Amino acid sequence: MKFQILTLTAVFASVCAAQRLEIPTRSGNIISLPAPSIISGVKDFGNREYDRGRPCNSDKDTGSANAVFILQNGATLSNVIIGGNSLEGVHCEGACTLRNVWFRKVCEDAITIKGTGSVLIQG
Template sequence: MPSKAVLIAALAGLATAARLDRRATNTALQTVFPASSGTTNLAAVKTIAAGATFDGGMKQWDRSPSTCNDQAEGGDADAVFLIQSGGTLSNVIIGPNNGEGVHCLGPCTLNNVWWTDVCEDAATFKQTSGTSYVNGGGARNGDDKVLQHNGGGTVAVKNFFVQDSGKLYRSCGNCDTQYARKSTFDNIRADGLSVLAGVNGNLGDTTVIKNSCLIDTKICWLYAGNDDGDEPTKTASAPDGVVCATSAVKTSGC
């Protein structure tokens, strides 16, 4: 028979495992916005250091006073979270009182992050290279863009729910510095968007959308991007198989 000390240690281990399990990141596709476990209002943007991981405990994180100014372009100081290269943000609900949501200065990972009411952008990716990952989570009520890709490299989105917004993703059409950007979307549920992805075919962008359900949502729009600040011209309103490629995408019956 195990000693009392061994039994106590075993029970302590089970308790620890249970706590960790309750905090585990749920990155599977969910189509119901989660309830918050509390609210935290930040007076300034919260920085996640390079390579660090922050678990928000499924609280709603917001700014006070609000930094949301409708569709006026904001900066890093208007975000809730500023993530340095290699940082990870998990289990967060971002409230409506912010202009920018999340800014990633380098490749980052967003696990189970939710935006209840997108202001200007939900997340902006500024990396010059590498891959940023959006795993699980969701966003709603974005008048324009949800995920804004201003830097280079790749943005990979999986198991994401988005509704009642403009675009889930936009490769910057008129940034001062342009890149050939890549994006991938796997197991996305979109409902009531203008379009899932907008990309710049003339700049070498590519996007792949697969295993997804897009209700009342166009698949992709292609643009001629520029670096002089002009409004980019739309060149196509459907997948072409090269710049925008699709596989197992349904627009009804799902």
């Protein structure tokens, strides 16, 4: 029995290790935002890539002031790539939905849930 569990664990681990996560090809150039983009309602970015133009030089929590996107309660963000020069990624101020939101490299937090409500992450 122990051998079967060990074998299943090894098979599962090798299958997981073999999977690759491919970020889709971005549309256009990388857009470096001077301040967080505040999102309300539904916003589809068509696989454009955004960052804040700040390389990671610390893993300290820098807060919403350094986020790429701040989603207001009930907002939906979809088809967007968060680029490498981002200290913070997406901050949800309440219920939010993230669909096909990709992260190249985020310094401290890719997704921060700051309020109450359901958060749905798809893709």
